[in-house]
Amino acid sequence: MYVIIAGAGKVGWNLARELIARDREVTLIESNHERFGVVEEELEHAVQYGDASELWVLERAGIQRADLVIAVTGDDEDNILICQVAKEKYGVQRIVARVNNPRNLPHFKLLGIQPAVSATDLILRLIEHEVPEYGLVQLLALEEEHLEIIELEVVADSEAVGKQVKEITLPEGSLIISVLRNGRGFVPKGDSVIELGDQVLLILDPGLEREITERFAASGAAAA
Amino acid sequence: MFILIVGCGRVGSAVAKRALEAGNDVSVLDRDPLSHERLDRDQTSTWEDAGGRFTVGTALETDGLIEAGIEQADVFMAATSGDNTNLVIAQIAKRRFNVPRVIVRVADPARAAWYNEQGLQTICPTQSAIDQAEQVLLAA
Numbered sequence: 498m499y500v501i502i503a504g505a506g507k508v509g510w511n512l513a514r515e516l517i518a519r520d521r522e523v524t525l526i527e528s529n530h531e532r533f534g535v536v537e538e539e540l541e542h543a544v545q546y547g548d549a550s551e552l553w554v555l556e557r558a559g560i561q562r563a564d565l566v567i568a569v570t571g572d573d574e575d576n577i578l579i580c581q582v583a584k585e586k587y588g589v590q591r592i593v594a595r596v597n598n599p600r601n602l603p604h605f606k607l608l609g610i611q612p613a614v615s616a617t618d619l620i621l622r623l624i625e626h627e628v629p630e631y632g633l634v635q636l637l638a639l640e641e642e643h644l645e646i647i648e649l650e651v652v653a654d655s656e657a658v659g660k661q662v663k664e665i666t667l668p669e670g671s672l673i674i675s676v677l678r679n680g681r682g683f684v685p686k687g688d689s690v691i692e693l694g695d696q697v698l699l700i701l702d703p704g705l706e707r708e709i710t711e712r713f714a715a716s717g718a719a720a721a
Numbered sequence: 722m723f724i725l726i727v728g729c730g731r732v733g734s735a736v737a738k739r740a741l742e743a744g745n746d747v748s749v750l751d752r753d754p755l756s757h758e759r760l761d762r763d764q765t766s767t768w769e770d771a772g773g774r775f776t777v778g779t780a781l782e783t784d785g786l787i788e789a790g791i792e793q794a795d796v797f798m799a800a801t802s803g804d805n806t807n808l809v810i811a812q813i814a815k816r817r818f819n820v821p822r823v824i825v826r827v828a829d830p831a832r833a834a835w836y837n838e839q840g841l842q843t844i845c846p847t848q849s850a851i852d853q854a855e856q857v858l859l860a861a
Contacts, residue, residue: 573809578808578832
């Protein structure tokens, strides 16, 4: 597998290191000459100097045969453009873009740049996971595959409390895959009983969140 | 016609002034408040008195684009100093806000040519300079 990484900041450099350690062929592209010099001392020929949003720089790095292009520069517009060109001009099968400013995420989506990874978003999700009062937590969203995994806390007065999994009517396209109770997780069977305070993990088609939340949260809390 | 120009540099400000003189509604967005000076220079009245609009904001922030009037724009021109910024906001103007005419300034001839093929109307000052220089040199 051949991987091109645009941007040799902390993220890009460490990604390159990890991938090289896993025997992947990697080219890292850095546009700041001073930074390039520093990284080159370690990575040698695996790093190239240039602006990865310029077509000839990508071609020099061999983008035509790249299996994966990762854009992790500090500029969102650069990351969008690099991925767009990789995908649409050179037909690269897989792209990954870093989102620096979460407010730019809609732009990535609008232009079909998926997956777009935002560190702020990831940390926010971890916080939500640790602080259960938020109710519904989106753990994973595979947008292209139209699947997501969410976590819900079972609250008092919800219809799921005390019911067996098979008695809970879930909408078509959703499934309970795990239950977290007292800090431990298990995969429930049809006769497992859902208890108050359980955290339930479900896999579902996007769009079913509200309907599913109503099964586990009291109706008032579902809206929050 | 309502024209929104993002980027109040030499090109953006000059095009804005001409468009206003030609009787259009013109709104300019730039992140630098001082860039407004370019709009007033060599004019008998201030930009606002002449009927122009000016908004301070970052091109990628949707709020700024909306404040500058992108939802009403008939023409959108991306003329900041950054090629990538211009190419991203031009596509936002076209795909998200459905602006009927979108023009984007791209300094890099290779990207200007490719995005032009993809349906964006690009203007490449570098290519114009190359063509002009070539003409002058070959005529000499």
